Amino acid sequence: MPQSGDLDMTRRGLLLGTAATAALTAAPFRAPARAATVGETAMPPPATRPATPVLTPVLSKVAFTVNGQRHDLELDTRTTLLDALREHLHLTGTKKGCDHGQCGACTVIVDGQRINACLTLAVMHEGGSVTTIEGLGTPAKLHPMQAAFVAHDGYQCGYCTPGQICSAVAMLDEIKAGVPSHVTADLTARPQATVDEYRERMSGNICRCGAYSNIVDAISDVARREA
């Protein structure tokens, strides 16, 4: 187990790393004409540089279930839930599109709610229950939403698809649970299962191939059959 001293050192390293990242972004804005050299990082020159930050990984134990199966892991605390799934559990159905919560390709269902797995650290999910695309259905036994995506051709390259499907499944549950959205006209009434609601609520899942029209058809199909 890590000692508290290690944690302190790591925090300092983290802060240094953060400063360097900020400088990296800022550097190109300097007018080249006035700058003979542009340092990539904000670190001082070697003479005054502090001791090299210690970046020894801090490992932490965490246990959660994925698709009904319990996993006991010891992970670098920096590991996102997304990388825990993909790189440690080899559940690569959950996709990394941006790693910054911008695209939705990594959408999984955690404790009943859809989240971007890239925006959450694995160690935050002690005792949690994760459902990924692999947990919804298999090629031989498709979940109704997966089957509807195939039937309506609600995908092309397939890379956003697991995220779209996980998102769609959880999204229909949100409507059933009465959670309103930006396009819900009457916040005091139950939200309706309409294509406008689907489009609004699915807008965190980007599909660059542009299968949206078909995805909404697939979702509508499943919602109709569930109703």
Next chain:
Amino acid sequence: MKFDIPATTNPIDRLTVVGKPTDRIDGPLKTTGTATYAYEWHDVAPNAAYGWVIGSAIAKGRIASLDLEAAKAAPGVIAIVTADNAGPLGKGERNAATLLGGPEIEHYQQAVALVVAETFEQARAAASLVRIDYAPAQGAYDLAAAKGSAEKTKAGDSVVGDFTGAFAAAPVTLDQTYGTPDESHAMMEPHATLAVWEGDRLTVWTSNQMIDWTVTDLSETLKMPKEKVRVISPFIGGGFGGKLFLRADALLAALGARAAGRPVKVGLQRPLMINNTTHRPATIQRIRIGATRDGTITAIAHESWSGNLPGGAEETATDQTRLLYAGPNRLIGNRIATLDLPEGNALRAPGEAPGMMALEIAMDEMAEKLGLDPVEFRIRNDTQTDPADPDRPFSQRQLVQCLRIGAERFGWSKRNPQPGQVRDGRWLVGLGMAAAFRNNLLTKSAARVRLDRNGMVTVETDMTDIGTGSYTIIAQTAAEMMGVGLDKVAVRLGDSSFPVSAGSGGQWGANNSTAGVYAACVKLREAVAQRLGVNSADARFADGQVVAGNRRVPLAEAAGADGLSAEDGIEYGDLDKKYQQSTFGAHYVEAAVDSATGEIRVRRMLAVCAAGRILNPKSARSQVIGAMTMGVGAALMEELAIDKRAGFFVNHDLAGYEVPVHADIPHQEVIFLDETDPISSPMKAKGVGELGLCGVGAAVANAVHNATGVRVREYPITLDKILDRLPAVG
């Protein structure tokens, strides 16, 4: 198989499998997360180390010093690759800038180092310790400023008749300039590669549209024999032209794996991608049209300016104007300036996509000047031959039919030609249309087809499926040719150990790759007939059987214990010289503009396409709606913003570079005309995946104009460009 005379009746014409709307055969894999993409080959390389790419922090200049010490000492670091230690590298002919920069820097976020570590987190952390000092140089980053120094391109201008004289004499003229911005592919799967060395042999599992190009360019860059490089790419999470070429992920993974002495995988970090890879270059386009008062075009000129790195090509935004409309006096050409932005290159429908965005606004403006309906104006200027060569007909050209059918189905007759008149509550509503046009390109393509003793047909070709549906149309082709059901066909793609195909790009994939499979199947049918001792011309392949005269033999039995295999490809004669082969369509759009805020919403979209035989109407329709979606993005939101001092694209991720989301896109309609083109290939098909993008942006722009009366000639049409010119709210 040489295809040099138009196709006659062949087994594909039976259309028992081909031409039927068919669910993708790879659908169950893609929808369950079991299709394996480039970064996901754990079973191949369970011990793969992780690479993190460092991009240059300047756009042009030199690396003054590079300090790797702290990074090397960081936990888990195995190797750091830079141009200093990578050994001598060549450059593939398809790359303008080198993929591993240093000491010279050619563009912002050109890769300058790869940090390889035991874990992803360690590689990322160590990369922050690499210290690089740069000596920046002045660069050119502003197309408008560089326009004056632009030069004519090697292709030269297309000059017909006397444009200047005819334009001066024309009673009705238009002379306008249009702008399209730099755009990004923004495919969902970042460029990614796993590289594995076995001795001096290299295998990369990557995400790439053109397998053979990449084998060629990777071996040239690494200065090693082509035979020792294998590229595998069975699933590709979108490409749109961004994965046509060898890129930094594959080169750096290979170099990293060599340095680390073990497999290495590299995914380009999303914030790095846009400046590190290629983009669609911005254009400035001047269009002049002269016409008689009845709307007959007498003079047309289209010039386009774009910029690129030295060695990069121009955006061929004027090319469709050579072919789309009649007119005896023509001046058409592209100009290129040197810019030090990241490399400009193909993005879905290069040339035509931005070119049609400009041309089809110009046609709308001209129709308005003439007092003609824009559909009618286009129909009046249709041509059935190449306008520069009346002896060269189009193989098929149903533009007029597309326009008319679209107008009827969309309710075009209800459009108020007077802009800014139609209200729906707070919304101003307008209809717009544009023609669609994209050339059909022929390129040779080969395949191997095996028949085993169970009657199973397996197709192998290095063709790729980038979401286009290649797996399925190739299976349909083999099923049709061999007379079996789709369940008896297996398709293996994206591996350089398979015969070289057309690959995916320029909407050439579907027609050429299936024609290659057709050729291989013809050969396999001959082998089957030969084994049965019958004349292949007399043998009929249907229902899993070969029927010849009185004999009826199951295909499995004909295959024999060892099975049969055949390899062949399609190559083309000069039918694309004798005939102009193009695809046509019409886009119709209804847009609503908030009368107070200028917010633009697309309400309805229809595309009518004439693109030869449609091999799988289901996936072809998806190609078109996807292109229409991308066209909405190009019209309304997509723009790489340039920092013109430092020379980079500022909005370099999926938060800053806005692409359409669900809420932006209405239900979309697509109609395919019943067409076969026997001049294109034995499949009688043509491309369709890019046609759907060509013109749609202008249709949106024209709908916004019809809704508001505001004409925007600088894409994207964001609300700030219309807000101060909207009709008074009342």
